[in-house]
Amino acid sequence: MAEETKDDDNVEPHLQSTGALLRQAREQKDLTLEEIAKKTRIPQRHLASLESGDFDALPGRTYTIGFAKSFARTVGLSDASIGSQLREEMEEQGHGAYQPEMSGYAPANPSSIPPRYLAWAAAGIGVLVLVGYLVWRTVILNPGDMTQVADSGSATGTEAVSGNSEPQNIEDSGPTPSSEGTVILTATETVWMKVYNADGDRLFEDQMAAGDTFTVPADADNPQILTGRPDALTVTIDGQVVPQLGTAERTIKDVGVSAAALLARGEASNPVANPPTD
Known part of the structure; x- marks a missing residue:
């Protein structure tokens, strides 16, 4: 009996389409497409197209295979096996001749994407650096401007005396x-x-x-x-x-x-x- 179970585990996955395998594995883990989309950062409509085998609705061969492999890892399937099977299915259905996959391609991993507050912090630091540079450049290249501002309160001649300046004799x-x-x-x-x-x-x-x-x-x-x-x-x-x-x-x-x-x-x-x- 144990040997029979082992044989069942080794049945070629090609007996089912790639989409059916992905859907079956997802349902066994009690996950929804929305949850898979959040985990993989893949649009939910692309995941649905993968499960239904609607390759025409997907962005392209390389991206489709990448989506499928990420989907497979999330539901506990072998991404290499799913990628290979999907490639064969797409070739059989005329979705492009065989092309080597982009090495290491996979949709963005949520853990590798910096939090939004870090992006804002980086932008703020960039602005501060720019302002500091402009002030430094003004002081170094035009020191007379800073002196003029400091001395404006006691300016004479044809300049009008501002309300905040000291009156002069x-x-x-x-x-x-x-x-x-x-x-x-x-x-x-x-x-x-x-x-x-x-x-x-x-x-x-x-x-x-x-x-x-x-x-x-x-x-x-x-x-x-x-x-x-x-x-x-x-x-x-x-x-x-x-x-x-x-x-x-x-x-x-x-x-x-x-x-x-x-x-x-x-x-x-x-x-x-x-x-x-x-």
């Missing part, structure tokens, strides 16, 4: 302007302002765009300004930049803008004193 900008000089207000951003005489007569009232200028009349009687954005105005006397009227988005009112008032204001407080507010 008038004498640091060059020759002291004349108290009879021409005062020009230049907008560095969109800003509304009103300039008026001591008696309240309006000299100017409008919204200015960046680059717009207003020249305070030389004969104005103690001209003063009202604006909510003193930080958006650059003030010059005879072309010489003087401290800003304010260094933040803070409304100022009744602040003198004649050359004499601006010079007195600069002398009275270095840096510029905070103007009165509403």
Whole structure:
């Protein structure tokens, strides 16, 4: 009886199609096609085509044999035997002449595929390396740019003084302007302002765009300004930049803008004193 059992085990697998053998082995292990697909990373539709022998629905001879061998290993069959049998079946059905199989081919092994979080981590490291390189390249090739940024708070000349920079002394900008000089207000951003005489007569009232200028009349009687954005105005006397009227988005009112008032204001407080507010 034992010998008969042994003979049954050695029956040629060719008595059944490759697909039938795979299906039978899968069912004996109580596995579904969906579970096989998850284990082998082979699309479920390709596994179903293997079991039904629908070779036309499969991607190609080499891939089909690879799928079958991976399927066989998962259900406990010999991948070499299944691969050989399937190759013969495909040749008999006219699915391409014999071609040597790609050595070591098999669908991706899930254990050899890195987790998704590792891929994201690698991408993040790549971005950090790139940013670090760009910063290094900027510092090495253009060191003056970094110095300019560091010194921007004390820039003089024709540059507008930012709201976060330290106001500078008038004498640091060059020759002291004349108290009879021409005062020009230049907008560095969109800003509304009103300039008026001591008696309240309006000299100017409008919204200015960046680059717009207003020249305070030389004969104005103690001209003063009202604006909510003193930080958006650059003030010059005879072309010489003087401290800003304010260094933040803070409304100022009744602040003198004649050359004499601006010079007195600069002398009275270095840096510029905070103007009165509403």
